[in-house]
Amino acid sequence: MASPLVEAEGLGRSYLQAGEAVVALSSATLRIWPGQRIALVGRSGSGKSTLLHLLAGLDEPSSGSLAWPALGSIESLLPDKIALVFQAPSLLDSLSVAENVALPLLMAGRDRDSSARVKFALNMFGLLSLADKLPQTLSGGQMQCVAMARAIVGEPKLILADEPTGQLDQVSGQALLDALFRHLEGSDCALLIATHDPVIAARMEIHWQMEHGLLSVSERFAGSV
Ligand SMILES: Nc1ncnc2c1ncn2[C@@H]1O[C@H](COP(=O)(O)OP(=O)(O)O)[C@@H](O)[C@H]1O
Numbered sequence: 774m775a776s777p778l779v780e781a782e783g784l785g786r787s788y789l790q791a792g793e794a795v796v797a798l799s800s801a802t803l804r805i806w807p808g809q810r811i812a813l814v815g816r817s818g819s820g821k822s823t824l825l826h827l828l829a830g831l832d833e834p835s836s837g838s839l840a841w842p843a844l845g846s847i848e849s850l851l852p853d854k855i856a857l858v859f860q861a862p863s864l865l866d867s868l869s870v871a872e873n874v875a876l877p878l879l880m881a882g883r884d885r886d887s888s889a890r891v892k893f894a895l896n897m898f899g900l901l902s903l904a905d906k907l908p909q910t911l912s913g914g915q916m917q918c919v920a921m922a923r924a925i926v927g928e929p930k931l932i933l934a935d936e937p938t939g940q941l942d943q944v945s946g947q948a949l950l951d952a953l954f955r956h957l958e959g960s961d962c963a964l965l966i967a968t969h970d971p972v973i974a975a976r977m978e979i980h981w982q983m984e985h986g987l988l989s990v991s992e993r994f995a996g997s998v
Pocket residue numbers: 788789790795796797815816817818819820821822823824
């Protein structure tokens with residue numbers, strides 16, 4: 774039987790703010806399976822980014838357990854097996870758009886065919902004409918599209934996208950998702966998108982709701998555990 778990509782039990786994360794503990798995530802239990810399309814919805818400050826950073830292995834839980842049974846050790850996750858699209862702008866200023874998109878391949882030592890892969894990823898999101906531009910010359914929405922191209926370039930097993938359409942208008946946001954879904958069609962790559970946008974959430978088969986650090990997973994998801 775296939776193993777889950779990610780498995781968490783009683784996962785919690787607290788932060789210290791002015792000497793007080795703030796519980797950002799409280800006892801989340803979840804699994805993500807290959808090929809799943811999950812929307813993580815919830816208000817600002819409900820803990821969505823905290824959860825995504827933990828699932829990417831970028832942050833350490835304060836409590837509970839977290840493992841990546843189908844992917845391996847935490848050291849091997851980024852950027853090869855899990856791609857994280859950050860909520861905040863994350864392109865490197867001194868590198869061109871194409872060089873930014875190539876980064877996951879370089880970091881994973883897969884630079885042999887990187888130029889063809891980068892072109893493919895840029896083309897997927899209509900970004901070929903921006904290949905040589907520096908990030909500071911782009912709009913916020915264009916930067917988000919480049920970050921998405923960077924996420925898919927290495928063919929990861931799990932894409933975690935944190936409000937990836939937050940800087941895009943409705944039509945451009947849908948176009949970004951259209952391109953992403955086309956790319957993932959038939960693939961076993963799982964996709965988890967944190968979003969405020971009900972139109973984006975409606976396109977995902979599974980909905981997880983986050984409220985004040987409490988995660989509820991849908992019945993459909995619970996049935997597949
Ligand atoms: N690095 C941090 N240090 C202190 N508090 C944090 C930090 N990151 C997040 N928080 C707090 O954790 C809570 C959840 O934040 P976050 O995960 O960013 O929510 P969301 O992504 O849903 O907006 C908030 O109360 C936020 O202030």
